[in-house]
Amino acid sequence: MRKLRFAFKQFKFLFEDLKRWKCKTKKDIFYLIFEFGIWATLLYRISRFFFLLDYPILKIFFRLIAFFLFKIDELLGVALSPGCQIGPGLYIGHVGVIRIHPGAFVGEKLSIGSLVVIGTRGVGHEGVPLIGDNVYIGVGAKVLGEIRIGNNVVIGANAVVISDIPDNSTVVGVPGRIVKNNNLEV
Numbered sequence: 001m002r003k004l005r006f007a008f009k010q011f012k013f014l015f016e017d018l019k020r021w022k023c024k025t026k027k028d029i030f031y032l033i034f035e036f037g038i039w040a041t042l043l044y045r046i047s048r049f050f051f052l053l054d055y056p057i058l059k060i061f062f063r064l065i066a067f068f069l070f071k072i073d074e075l076l077g078v079a080l081s082p083g084c085q086i087g088p089g090l091y092i093g094h095v096g097v098i099r100i101h102p103g104a105f106v107g108e109k110l111s112i113g114s115l116v117v118i119g120t121r122g123v124g125h126e127g128v129p130l131i132g133d134n135v136y137i138g139v140g141a142k143v144l145g146e147i148r149i150g151n152n153v154v155i156g157a158n159a160v161v162i163s164d165i166p167d168n169s170t171v172v173g174v175p176g177r178i179v180k181n182n183n184l185e186v
Contacts, residue, residue: 007052014045016088020109037092040078043069044086051082077114086110087133094139106131107151113139121145121162132167 021038023029032038047069053062066082073080077095080086083102089109092098096114100106104118105128116137118129127146135149138157143149150167161176170180 004053007049010045010049010052013086013088013090014042016108017041017045017090020089020091020111036076036078036095040073040076040080040092040095040098041090043073043076044078044080044082044090047073047080047082048086101128103128104131105129107133107135109134111136113137113141113157115140116142118143129161 018038018041021032021035023032047066050062050066050069053059055062070079070082077097078092079099081100081102084100084104084106086100086106087108087110091109091111093111094114098112098114099117099119101119106118110131116139118131118137120126120128121144125145129143129145129147129149131143131149132151132153134152135155136153137143137155138159140158141155142160143155144160145162147162148164149155149161150165150169152168153165154170155161155165155176156170156172158174159172159176160174161171163175165171165176165178166181168181169178171177172179
């Protein structure tokens with residue numbers, strides 16, 4: 001019963017994801033129906049739901065459903081594996097080649113741009129990022145390796161982050177360097 005409750009939590013997370021779009025009118029809701037970022041998020045949450053259903057005989061069937069939903073999500077240009085753990089409040093503003101490693105753990109309120117990769121550093125390297133709450137990852141950024149990204153972090157466009165980043169930081173460049181920390185210039 002506990003496993004089922006945990007799986008159904010994905011739908012609560014989906015509601016939190018949708019609240020980040022801030023619909024004010026019926027017209028906004030109509031246009032959001034055609035927003036690929038919402039479709040990608042919806043497909044991830046449903047595939048994650050099936051991935052988390054862990055019943056001995058049905059597990060293979062549920063994982064197969066999760067896999068096919070993941071493949072549909074990939075057609076949108078977003079590879080959010082059902083194995084990765086993403087907290088509530090996911091916001092994908094624009095789709096287009098977004099990849100998150102199946103072992104990645106992401107906190108609440110992740111905002112992510114297109115062309116973002118979150119994963120390992122490559123062949124022969126192990127470990128994936130642990131990303132905190134309220135993180136913005138700009139267009140084209142790469143977050144690679146067994147690193148920790150703190151809470152309230154902004155990662156600028158095209159940054160390549162390969163080392164730990166403390167809370168309340170802004171990171172830019174290749175390799176990523178902290179340009180702001182605790183609202184003070186570094």
